[in-house]
Amino acid sequence: MRGRLSSTAMPILDALHLARLQFAFTVSFHIVFPAISIGMAAFLAVLEGLWLKTGKDYYKDMFLFWSKIFAVGFGMGVVSGVVMSYEFGTNWGGFSTFAGPITGVLLTYEVLTAFFLEAGFLGVMLFGWDKVGRRAHFFATVMVAVGTLISTFWILASNSFMQTPQGYSIVDGKLYPQDWLKIIFNPSFPYRLAHMTIAAFIVAGFLVAATGAYHLLKGRRDEPVKRSFSMALWMLLLLTPLQIVVGDAHGLNTRQYQPAKIAAIEGLWETEHGGTALNLVGLPDMQAEQTKYAIQIPHLGSLILTHSWDGEIKGLKEFPAQDRPYSPIVFWTFRIMAGLGMLMLLLVLLGVLLRKGGKLYEARWFQRFVVLMGPSGIIALLAGWITTEVGRQPWTVYGVFRTSQSASPLDAQQVGVSLLIFVVVYFLVFGTGVYYMLKLMGKGPTHVDHHAAHPHPALENRAMFRPQDAIDG
Amino acid sequence: MLNTVAPVWDGNETFMVLGGAALYGAFPVVYSTLLPANYMPLVLMLAGLIFRGAAFELRSKATRTQHLWDLAFIGGSALATFCQGVVLGSLLQGIHIVDDKFAGAPFDWLSPFSIFCGLGLLVTYATLGCGWLIIKTEGELQKAMYSLMKPITGVLLLVILAISIWTVLGQPAIAQRWFGGHNLIWFAPVPVLVLASAWGIFRAVNKQHEHVPFRLGLFMLFLGYSGFIISIWPNIIPPSLTIWQAAANPKSQLFILVGTAIVLPIILVYSYLQYHVFRGKVRENDPGYH
Numbered sequence: 001m002r003g004r005l006s007s008t009a010m011p012i013l014d015a016l017h018l019a020r021l022q023f024a025f026t027v028s029f030h031i032v033f034p035a036i037s038i039g040m041a042a043f044l045a046v047l048e049g050l051w052l053k054t055g056k057d058y059y060k061d062m063f064l065f066w067s068k069i070f071a072v073g074f075g076m077g078v079v080s081g082v083v084m085s086y087e088f089g090t091n092w093g094g095f096s097t098f099a100g101p102i103t104g105v106l107l108t109y110e111v112l113t114a115f116f117l118e119a120g121f122l123g124v125m126l127f128g129w130d131k132v133g134r135r136a137h138f139f140a141t142v143m144v145a146v147g148t149l150i151s152t153f154w155i156l157a158s159n160s161f162m163q164t165p166q167g168y169s170i171v172d173g174k175l176y177p178q179d180w181l182k183i184i185f186n187p188s189f190p191y192r193l194a195h196m197t198i199a200a201f202i203v204a205g206f207l208v209a210a211t212g213a214y215h216l217l218k219g220r221r222d223e224p225v226k227r228s229f230s231m232a233l234w235m236l237l238l239l240t241p242l243q244i245v246v247g248d249a250h251g252l253n254t255r256q257y258q259p260a261k262i263a264a265i266e267g268l269w270e271t272e273h274g275g276t277a278l279n280l281v282g283l284p285d286m287q288a289e290q291t292k293y294a295i296q297i298p299h300l301g302s303l304i305l306t307h308s309w310d311g312e313i314k315g316l317k318e319f320p321a322q323d324r325p326y327s328p329i330v331f332w333t334f335r336i337m338a339g340l341g342m343l344m345l346l347l348v349l350l351g352v353l354l355r356k357g358g359k360l361y362e363a364r365w366f367q368r369f370v371v372l373m374g375p376s377g378i379i380a381l382l383a384g385w386i387t388t389e390v391g392r393q394p395w396t397v398y399g400v401f402r403t404s405q406s407a408s409p410l411d412a413q414q415v416g417v418s419l420l421i422f423v424v425v426y427f428l429v430f431g432t433g434v435y436y437m438l439k440l441m442g443k444g445p446t447h448v449d450h451h452a453a454h455p456h457p458a459l460e461n462r463a464m465f466r467p468q469d470a471i472d473g
Numbered sequence: 474m475l476n477t478v479a480p481v482w483d484g485n486e487t488f489m490v491l492g493g494a495a496l497y498g499a500f501p502v503v504y505s506t507l508l509p510a511n512y513m514p515l516v517l518m519l520a521g522l523i524f525r526g527a528a529f530e531l532r533s534k535a536t537r538t539q540h541l542w543d544l545a546f547i548g549g550s551a552l553a554t555f556c557q558g559v560v561l562g563s564l565l566q567g568i569h570i571v572d573d574k575f576a577g578a579p580f581d582w583l584s585p586f587s588i589f590c591g592l593g594l595l596v597t598y599a600t601l602g603c604g605w606l607i608i609k610t611e612g613e614l615q616k617a618m619y620s621l622m623k624p625i626t627g628v629l630l631l632v633i634l635a636i637s638i639w640t641v642l643g644q645p646a647i648a649q650r651w652f653g654g655h656n657l658i659w660f661a662p663v664p665v666l667v668l669a670s671a672w673g674i675f676r677a678v679n680k681q682h683e684h685v686p687f688r689l690g691l692f693m694l695f696l697g698y699s700g701f702i703i704s705i706w707p708n709i710i711p712p713s714l715t716i717w718q719a720a721a722n723p724k725s726q727l728f729i730l731v732g733t734a735i736v737l738p739i740i741l742v743y744s745y746l747q748y749h750v751f752r753g754k755v756r757e758n759d760p761g762y763h
Contacts, residue, residue, distance in 0.1 A: 072530050078490070079526035083519045085490045088497060089508030090515055097573055100501025101725040108498035109732050111491045116740045123747055131750045174501075177724050408509040414579055418516040425520045429527040436534045 016407045018415040019091040022422060024389075026083055029426050031385060032378055033077030038152060038197070039204025040070040041118075041145035043231075044125075048141050052134060058223035058447070065224065065445035066208070069437055071126055076433045078119075083422070085111075091415065095396050095406035102168060102175045102183060103158045110154035118147030152197055160189035162397050163388070164257045175397070187257050191250040192388075198243045199384065202344070203377035205239065208232035210374025211441045213367040224445035226361055229370075233360075237348040244341055248304070254391075255305050255313065258398060261391035263316040264327040265334045266301060267291035271318055275310035276301035281335070284327035289317060291331075323394065330391045337383040340376050347373055498729050502719045503709050506575045510568045511560045511582050518556035524549030554598050555591040562590025565640055565647075565704065567711040586639055593632040597694060600629050604674075604687030609755050619678055622686050626674045633667060633697065640704065646711070647704045660703055667696050 013021075044067055051059035085107065088096050096104065124132060124140035132140070167182025168175050177183055212229025255262045263269075267284040268276065269291065278301040282294030302311040316324050347369060354360045392398055396406045497504045508515060524545040532542035563582035570576060603625055606618045641648045651660060670689045677685035709716040720726060 072534070075526060075530035079523050082490055082522055082526075085494050085497070086508060086515060086519060089504040090512055091509075093505030093509050093574065096497060096501050096505035100497055100504060101721045104494065104498035104501055104504070104721070105725050105729055106498075107494040108491075108729055111494045112732055112736045112740070115490060116736075116744070120740065120743045120747055124750060128750060171722065174722075176722055177728065180728055408505065408512075409574055409576070410509055410512060411579065414512050418512065421516055421520055425523055429523050433527055433531060436531055440534070 013412070013416075015410055015412040015415050016404060018412055018419055019407050019410070020403070022091060022415065022419040023087065024386075025419070026080065026087060026422055026426070028382055028385075029430055030077065030080040030084055031381065032203075033073050033080060034148070034151070035200040035203045035378070035381055036073040036207065037070060037077050038148040038200035039202070040066060040073065040207075041141075041148045042201065043204055043208065044070060045138075045142050045145040046231075048138050052138055056223075058227060061224045061445050061447060062228060065440075066228075067126060069207075069440050071122075072433060072437050072440070074118075074122065076430055080426075080430065089408075090418075091408055091410070092396075092406050093408035095401070097174065098401055098405070099162070099175050099397055102161060102177050105177070106154055106158040106161070106184070110151055110158075114147045114151035114154060117150065118144050121147070149197065152200070153193065156193045156196055157184045157186075157189055160192045161186050163192070163392055164188040165397050165400055170400075188250075188253055191246065191253045194246045195243070195250050195384075198239050198246060199377070199381050202236065202239055202243060203381055205232045205236045206344075206370075206374055206377040207441070209236065210371045211444070213370035213374075214442070215444045216361055217364060217367050217371070220444065220447075221361065222447040224447050228445070230360065233348065233351045233355075236344065237352060240341070240344045240348050244345065247338075247341070251305060252307070254388075258391065259314045260316065260319045260323060261325055261330070261388070262305060263314055263319070264325040264391055265330050265387060266305075266313070267294065267327055267331045268301070268313060268315045269317050270315040271312060272315070273310075273312065275299040276305075276313045278304065279331075282331070284331050286324070286327060291327075325391045325393045330387045333383040333386040333390070337380045337387060340380040340383070343373065344376060344380075495729075499721055499726060500709065500716075500719045501721055502573050502714065506568065506570050506573065506714070507560075507564065507710055510575045510577055511563055512579065514556040514559045514563075514582055518553045518560075521549040521552030521554075521556065525553060551595060554595050558591035558594030559587045561594065561701070562587030564710065565590070565644070565701070567644075570710060570714055586643065589639070590636060593636055596625065596629050596632050597697070600625050601687065601690045601694065604690045608683050608687055619681070622678045623675055626671050626686075626690075629693070630667070630671050633693075637664075637700070644704075650704060650706075663696055663700050663703070667693055670696070 044063055047059050047063040047066070050056070051063060088103075121140040121143040124137065125144050128137060128140065161183055164187045165183075166186050167177065167179040169178055170176065208228050209232035212225055212232060215225040216229060251262070264284075266276075267279045267282050269289050275298065277296040277298045279291055279294045279296055282291040284291045299309055301313060302308060305311065305313055316327065350366060350369075351360065354363050354366055360366075394403050395401060396403050496507075526549075528542040528546035528549060532539050532546065535542055559582060562584070566584060566586060568575065568577060569581065600622075603618050603622050607615055607622065610618070641651065651657060670693045673689045674686045677689070705711045707715045707717065709719045
């Protein structure tokens with residue numbers, strides 16, 4: 001079948017595509033903040049734990065500093081998340097009616113088991129220093145971190161179910177849950193959960209490392225700055241290679257359950273026998289059904305995706321034209337993600353070398369590199385999500401329910417106007433939110449030299465309760 | 474004033490998310506018809522919530538632009554409340570549904586009645602806010618709130634009266650529900666208790682009972698929603714969708730019920746602890762972010 005159907009052409013701006021654009025826009029803004037919160041919450045729990053264990057004050061200085069950035073990120077995440085929880089209904093009524101009996105339930109579980117836990121203990125964590133004891137406060141911080149992880153669990157269960165559905169039947173044109181365990185632990189779930197959780201830690205790790213590098217470049221050499229830089233690099237050294245291994249396993253899983261997505265990611269049209277080459281770069285063309293200007297490396301495609309010299313990978317032409325994901329987007333977003341992954345690996349390895357040579361805090365070129373890579377976690381995260389979500393098209397529930405069936409019966413004007421409102425409001429509000437986060441990072445952790453002068457304990461406590469005085473002033 | 478809610482803020486925001494998510498899980502059809510039918514008010518409500526939520530986090534970090542964030546907080550809160558009221562009003566009017574899909578026009582929600590409901594909800598929330606501040610503050614601010622409590626409760630009573638009459642005149646089915654047969658005898662406690670609560674608030678203000686106005690305000694809100702449910706029952710979206718038709722299948726419901734039964738008590742316990750930790754008055758020089 002050599003279809004030249006319009007469904008494979010670039011989107012035109014009807015109500016459906018405006019709704020898709022709106023979802024892509026709002027969810028992309030949203031995901032950045034939870035990712036920061038997930039990684040940062042765990043970091044904060046570690047910092048407070050170290051402070052309790054060692055009694056070193058710089059751990060608390062660091063905690064107070066990063067908890068402010070965490071708070072802004074968390075607030076932005078909640079606010080942009082409220083939009084998401086209503087958008088399924090406003091724009092995607094068809095999907096909600098069909099899939100609500102399963103995805104709606106998973107979302108309810110997320111709110112019940114995770115959001116309340118986070119929100120309930122966040123107040124104590126941020127405002128409770130003088131209201132509860134040290135251990136109770138530490139408990140609150142750990143609960144916030146656990147909450148963010150539970151939240152990741154549920155939302156990825158829901159997303160993974162949409163990617164690789166199982167454990168359901170269809171009754172009266174709606175999903176009917178047969179086996180909740182199968183639904184939650186669907187085939188792609190473990191891989192996606194691991195990949196996303198590590199990604200969130202990497203996002204936070206690079207923000208912390210870059211902030212440390214920035215202040216090292218500015219000449220600060222106090223403990224909170226050095227420790228932030230060093231701890232983040234240790235963690236990234238551990239997680240970056242791990243993430244590459246997990247990503248690879250995730251790829252194998254996708255090849256098994258969503259072969260069309262893999263074909264689109266690789267810009268692969270024909271099913272080649274005796275080993276598939278990897279398109280390093282190129283321009284996939286949905287109309288011409290070929291990838292133009294491709295630079296290929298023989299056998300590498302098979303090697304990466306099947307872990308064998310001449311494993312077979314299905315090409316896009318195996319799938320009817322109306323079932324193919326839009327290759328030009330996923331081809332490139334995947335390469336951005338993977339390319340950044342390689343750069344990250346380079347960075348952490350350089351870090352090890354410098355550390356061995358005792359130059360970690362002095363190598364300015366390296367610190368500039370780290371500052372530059374500060375947003376790399378976020379960019380890779382977004383590129384990865386675009387790859388997996390665009391790669392799922394044209395389905396919302398893979399192989400079961402099409403995106404075109406999912407939209408609400410709205411006209412293009414309504415969706416267009418609301419999109420316009422969201423674009424303006426988001427850039428205005430979250431733009432400023434990001435600006436303040438950067439401003440906070442730019443000021444750096446307060447450093448009280450606890451050895452030089454020992455103020456009255458009560459005064460000292462006071463200064464710790466109100467770190468923003470030092471920062472705002 | 475913002476300090477009085479700061480510690481419990483995120484928990485309360487979470488209830489907004491739960492509202493969306495629980496509706497989605499338990500009544501997918503309601504979720505996917507009520508929301509598109511009220512598309513514009515909901516989009517504006519979300520925009521309002523964004524401004525309000527962001528302003529809450531950011532105003533303390535701002536230096537030169539703090540008054541702008543205050544404005545964003547006030548405007549956003551008012552807009553979000555107003556839009557919620559509009560949605561409730563449009564729900565009372567009824568929504569045109571065919572085959573589990575919204576089949577009305579984009580501006581069906583817009584009517585003098587729904588606009589009035591929007592304003593009514595503003596008054597309702599203002600009453601509650603006034604009661605809350607009486608509990609959490611002292612001195613000049615508390616005095617000002619005490620003197621505001623009576624007039625605003627009076628306005629709230631007028632609003633409730635107006636909406637009641639308007640609904641009964643405009644919706645014969647609802648009039649039948651309240652006044653048909655012996656129903657009025659059963660439902661009479663609702664309006665009677667509303668009047669009693671208002672009287673209680675007046676008395677509490679005179680006697681300077683700090684906690685009573687807020688609690689009675691909450692009770693009035695509860696009575697309002699009771700009246701609302703009595704009016705539309707067993708419909709969840711009048712005039713055609715009943716709660717039984719809208720409910721998700723038993724298996725989905727059961728799974729939610731199990732989760733809720735286990736988790737809700739735990740949530741209530743730590744929410745209580747949280748309010749307990751942050752009980753008492755909030756003062757000018759308290760540590761805090763805001």
